[in-house]
Amino acid sequence: MxxxxxxxxxxxxxxxxxxxxxxxxxxxxxxxxxxxxxxxxxxxxxxxxxxxxxxxxxxxxGLGDVAFAERLRRERDLRTAVEGWIESEPRRPETVSADDWLRWEQEKHARLLAAATAPTPTMETTA
Amino acid sequence: MxxxxxxxxxxxxxxxxxxxxxxxxxxxxxxxxxxxxxxxxxxxxxxxxxxxxxxxxxxxxGLGDVAFAERLRRERDLRTAVEGWIESEPRRPETVSADDWLRWEQEKHARLLAAATAPTPTMETTA
DNA sequence: CAAACCTTACCACAACTGTGTCAAGGTTCC
DNA sequence: GGAACCTTGACACAGTTGTGGTAAGGTTTG
Incomplete structure (x- = not known):
């Protein structure tokens, strides 16, 4: 049957x-x-x-997620647009003013230590 | 600035x-x-x-869609799972009984014609 | 130190999602 | 021809998303 x-x-x-x-x-x-x-x-x-x-x-x-994944592979321009946006990766603070930059550098260590407890070790690139 | x-x-x-x-x-x-x-x-x-x-x-x-696209490229197993499912494309009705199959083939033309008149009728909800 | 920012954490609310149920009507099949 | 299916369409409702507030409390700076 x-x-x-x-x-x-x-x-x-x-x-x-x-x-x-x-x-x-x-x-x-x-x-x-x-x-x-x-x-x-x-x-x-x-x-x-x-x-x-x-x-x-x-x-x-969710179902909507799968549906969106299907859209991604059916609509080429959508896929390229989304991937293009995602790949425009967030830059380092090369764009900020110098004094602020110093502060950031100073706190970066503290921040990294704090971040070490958070789960985001995926730095893989498929480029 | x-x-x-x-x-x-x-x-x-x-x-x-x-x-x-x-x-x-x-x-x-x-x-x-x-x-x-x-x-x-x-x-x-x-x-x-x-x-x-x-x-x-x-x-x-939506924002959630973009977030999901990001998940897709960060989580490899998720991506392969979703793509795998999508690629398990819907088969031809090779699996149905023969007599039904005949009916389908016969009506397919009518169905295609009917579908041609209704491209993507997004059912309006009563506002 | 006080004004004018910022932060997080809530309350609120419309729109959409996921899911059930029911109604009115066509189909199948005995 | 009637029981037992199927169809679409609608009402309903909880949960999530997208968006706005407001409150309590730190920060910056004149």
Whole structure:
């Protein structure tokens, strides 16, 4: 039995029928339709529904996030714009006035010590 | 004058001071701090603030979307997980029973025609 | 030291998200 | 033709997001 109706699909995947429609409206999973317009979930959709659930739970993200990720890879200009902005990395304080700069340098050590307790050691670059 | 306080930065970038703090809390733009803890916006931050505004407006996305994009490129396992899911593209109905398949093929033309008239009808909610 | 800044931490509030339920109507199938 | 499905659309409601305030308290500087 591969072709399931929405309620059957809901039952076997742990989603609700309501959410299946919602997931579809977000453009994440769009099942085939029968001649009468009934949604028909095949094995592929069922698999994607289950892995989608895992994806959300394991990384603490939302449906909207996945939808946005899809937009990112479908809309090229959007992707380049977003990536371009992100890559315009925050500069060192090369732009501030000299006296302030001194203060910053002085406090930098204190700041670094404080920051050492905070989790942000990811300095990887894919450039 | 490159080192601006939060209100000055707000004024020159069009954001509100409130939103500058919000943008910072989202991890998007984290200005340096003076010895006393005052936020100090340099030319780099100002530029990023302005381009951020454009980015949001031009593509109709939200701050959370940009923050998520940043997460995507910082957290490698998240990125691979999301991309993996997205690339598990929805299959053709190879998984459904044969008779249903026939119906689908038959109605596909009608469906395509119908879809052609409704490009992306965003259902209006009753205001 | 007082004015005019800044800070964090709350209260507030509209809009959107995620989710349920219900209604009115079409489809399937016995 | 009626039970048991499905469809879209709407009302509802808690939680989050985006945004504004305000309060209590440090900082800077005339």
């Amino acid at each position: 591969d072709a399931l109706t929405i309620h059957e699909a809901a039952q076997t995947t742990g989603w609700s029928a309501r959410m299946l429609r919602y997931v579809e409206r977000l453009g994440l999973i769009e099942p085939q339709r029968s001649a009468a317009g009934y949604r028909i979930y095949g094995a592929g959709e069922l698999q994607r529904l289950r892995t989608l659930r895992e994806l959300l739970d394991e990384h603490g993200i | 490159d080192a601006l306080t939060i209100h000055e930065a707000a004024q020159t970038t069009g954001w509100s001071a409130r939103m500058l703090r919000y943008v910072e809390r989202l991890g998007l733009i984290e200005p340096q701090r003076s010895a006393a803890g005052y936020r100090i916006y340099g030319a780099g931050e100002l530029q990023r603030l302005r381009t951020l505004r454009e980015l949001l407006d031009e593509h109709g996305i």
